[in-house]
Amino acid sequence: MDLVIIILALGLLMLIAYRGFSVILFAPLCALLAVILTEPSYALPFFSNIFMEKMVGFIKNYFPVFLLGAVFGKLVEMSGIAESIAKTIINLVGRKRAILAIVLMCAILTYSGVSLFVVAFAVYPFAANLFREANIPKRLIPGTIALGALSFTMDAMPGTPQIQNVIPTSFFKTDIYAAPILGIIGSLFVLCLGLLYLERRRKKAQIAGEGYFGFDGAGEETAVTAETVNMSAAPSTNSASIGRQVLAFVPLILVGVANKFFTMSIPKWYPEGFDFSKLGLEAFGKVDLATVTGIWSVELALVLGILTALAYDWKRVTTGFQQGINASIGGALLAAMNTGSEYGFGGVIASLPGFATVRDSISHTFTNPLINGAVTTNVLAGITGSASGGMGIALSAMGDKYIQAITQYNIPPEVMHRVVAMASGGMDSLPHNGAVITLLAVTGLTHKQAYGDIFAVTIFKTLACFFVILVYSLTGLV
Numbered sequence: 001m002d003l004v005i006i007i008l009a010l011g012l013l014m015l016i017a018y019r020g021f022s023v024i025l026f027a028p029l030c031a032l033l034a035v036i037l038t039e040p041s042y043a044l045p046f047f048s049n050i051f052m053e054k055m056v057g058f059i060k061n062y063f064p065v066f067l068l069g070a071v072f073g074k075l076v077e078m079s080g081i082a083e084s085i086a087k088t089i090i091n092l093v094g095r096k097r098a099i100l101a102i103v104l105m106c107a108i109l110t111y112s113g114v115s116l117f118v119v120a121f122a123v124y125p126f127a128a129n130l131f132r133e134a135n136i137p138k139r140l141i142p143g144t145i146a147l148g149a150l151s152f153t154m155d156a157m158p159g160t161p162q163i164q165n166v167i168p169t170s171f172f173k174t175d176i177y178a179a180p181i182l183g184i185i186g187s188l189f190v191l192c193l194g195l196l197y198l199e200r201r202r203k204k205a206q207i208a209g210e211g212y213f214g215f216d217g218a219g220e221e222t223a224v225t226a227e228t229v230n231m232s233a234a235p236s237t238n239s240a241s242i243g244r245q246v247l248a249f250v251p252l253i254l255v256g257v258a259n260k261f262f263t264m265s266i267p268k269w270y271p272e273g274f275d276f277s278k279l280g281l282e283a284f285g286k287v288d289l290a291t292v293t294g295i296w297s298v299e300l301a302l303v304l305g306i307l308t309a310l311a312y313d314w315k316r317v318t319t320g321f322q323q324g325i326n327a328s329i330g331g332a333l334l335a336a337m338n339t340g341s342e343y344g345f346g347g348v349i350a351s352l353p354g355f356a357t358v359r360d361s362i363s364h365t366f367t368n369p370l371i372n373g374a375v376t377t378n379v380l381a382g383i384t385g386s387a388s389g390g391m392g393i394a395l396s397a398m399g400d401k402y403i404q405a406i407t408q409y410n411i412p413p414e415v416m417h418r419v420v421a422m423a424s425g426g427m428d429s430l431p432h433n434g435a436v437i438t439l440l441a442v443t444g445l446t447h448k449q450a451y452g453d454i455f456a457v458t459i460f461k462t463l464a465c466f467f468v469i470l471v472y473s474l475t476g477l478v
Contacts, residue, residue: 002038002354009034009349010383014430024334027341031348038352046348054347054396055340061170061295065163066115066336067329068302073114074328075309076251077122079317082109084248086126098130099144099198103191106148112252113161113302115335116435119149120442128443135211136202142439143201143453147194150435150454151461152187155387155421159256161298163339164387165421169294171399172413175263176294179418181477186422186468193460201453251308255301262297339388346380346393355397369405370469373398373416374423378462382427391424412478419469426462429454 013030017023028051035046076082085108089101102123109119127141155164158180165176172178267289276284310317349355362379366372376398381390395402406416429436431447436454440447471477 002352003357004354005034005037006349006352006354006358008037013345014383022338023345024337024341027345031345034352035348038354046351050347050351051344053344054392055344058340058343058392059336061292062163062166062339063332063336064299065161065166065295065302066339067332068299068306069113069115069161069163070328070332070335071325072251072255072302072305072309073109073119073122074324075306075317076109076112076114078320078324079309079313081248081251081309081312082122083126084245085109085252086123088245088248090130095130095133098127098134098136099140099202100195101130102127102141102144103148103195106145107153108249108252110149110153110162111157111160111256113255113298113305115331116149116154116162120145120435120439123149124442132212135206137205137210137214138212138443139445139450140198140201140205140453141443142445142450143457144198145439145443146429146436146454146457147191147198150429150439151194151425151457152190152464155425156183156186156190156418156464158183158418159259161255161259161301164391164424166294166298167388167391168395168417168421170291171395172403172417173290174294174414174417176259176298177263178414178421179412179478182415182418182468182472183422185471185477186418186464189464189467190457190460193463194457197456197460198453247312251305251312254308255305258304259297259301262300263293266293266296339386339392342386342389343392343396346389347396350393350397368469369402369409369411370416370419370472371466372405373402373420374465374469377420377423378426378465381424382430386433387424387428390428391420394420394424414478415472419465422461422465422468426465427458429458429461 009030012033013023013027016026016030028047031051032043032047035043082105086101086105089104089108093101093104095101105126106119106123109122110116114122123145124141127145128138130136131138131141153160154162158177161176168178169175270287270289273289274287276282276286362372362376366375373394377391377394379390380393381387383390402416402420403413405411406413431451436451439454440450443450
């Protein structure tokens with residue numbers, strides 16, 4: 001019965017999210033339903049001391065990352081940096097390679113810290129323009145954007161500042177560059193399979209006579225209109241224009257370089273951590289630097305990225321600055337509260353008797369901690385429809401056990417970091433995932449029309465996680 005209660009709560013939350021209702025409200029309600037069905041008198045204590053503690057703890061640690069990432073992404077869009085990068089990539093790979101161009105653009109933006117949700121809005125106009133000119137079916141756009149933004153640059157590439165790669169740092173006391181060789185191998189696995197798949201889909205559609213608007217050429221552009229995007233197919237010969245295109249990459253590169261610099265420098269700034277008692281503020285305790293270095297590094301790097309994005313085209317940014325910044329802040333609040341609410345939900349579920357049954361079942365089935373972590377995180381991310389939410393549930397419930405297990409098996413914590421991060425971004429993108437719903441809404445397509453290609457990318461990403469475990473097991477590479 002305890003297991004049925006957990007399945008009921010998880011299934012209900014998945015259904016509610018799929019229907020488009022906010023998990024900020026319904027995650028605690030579903031969690032409390034599970035508690036009430038277990039023992040009604042536990043409801044209020046579980047809400048105050050587990051759900052709210054977990055939710056607030058998550059927001060305390062990660063909200064600045066959401067906020068700064070959203071502001072940076074908005075400024076990249078408003079300053080014209082995204083448009084300039086698009087032109088550069090198209091000049092390099094050509095308009096005929098529209099799929100590759102869009103994947104690369106998404107990858108560059110997400111690897112530089114731009115929010116996954118922001119990338120969908122920023123890239124779609126360029127994707128629609130290129131796909132229309134190349135007469136590639138519009139229904140392939142969501143899968144293409146998903147490959148570039150929701151797969152390898154989200155959690156596999158070492159150094160990516162996306163939240164899915166930041167969360168494990170506080171559990172395993174690693175940094176976002178954990179297991180670089182395995183991360184790169186996993187990224188290439190996903191990228192190559194994804195491009196081969198999408199190109200095969202494109203060729204199949206071409207042979208069948210299917211164009212951008214379908215088989216009959218009829219249809220109208222929906223959602224964001226791409227007609228306003230003006231990109232010349234010929235490389236620019238104007239030196240000033242070329243200079244601007246080169247400068248457009250500076251904020252993105254700076255975020256990555258600064259991230260690495262701060263990761264190495266912060267421990268030197270605080271070699272003994274930081275003890276508030278030395279200031280007479282005993283109530284605030286001592287900062288464990290190992291748990292915050294990865295987070296602080298990302299935050300400081302994004303601040304520098306924001307300043308350079310502002311400097312790129314100050315006049316253009318100031319036009320509609322207030323509206324743009326307010327919109328990005330609202331988006332950051334929504335994303336952080338959604339994930340925090342799912343994190344709180346996970347904390348409650350992990351405290352119920354039924355979860356011990358699930359945990360022990362997985363543990364007995366998969367004794368290898370890497371496979372155990374991958375399966376658990378993947379399943380929970382799929383059920384909740386959230387990579388960070390599923391990871392949060394897994395690590396909050398089993399983080400200590402994973403640390404003990406990798407110590408016992410002599411597995412570097414960096415490897416566990418990379419495996420759990422990659423697993424979170426596997427089956428998370430089921431139909432009820434917020435990013436999937438947003439992506440389809442932006443492109444004006446339905447699940448029936450375009451979700452199949454997104455799911456294919458999801459499968460490649462899931463396989464990549466286990467491929468990386470195999471590579472480590474055979475070679476010991478980190």
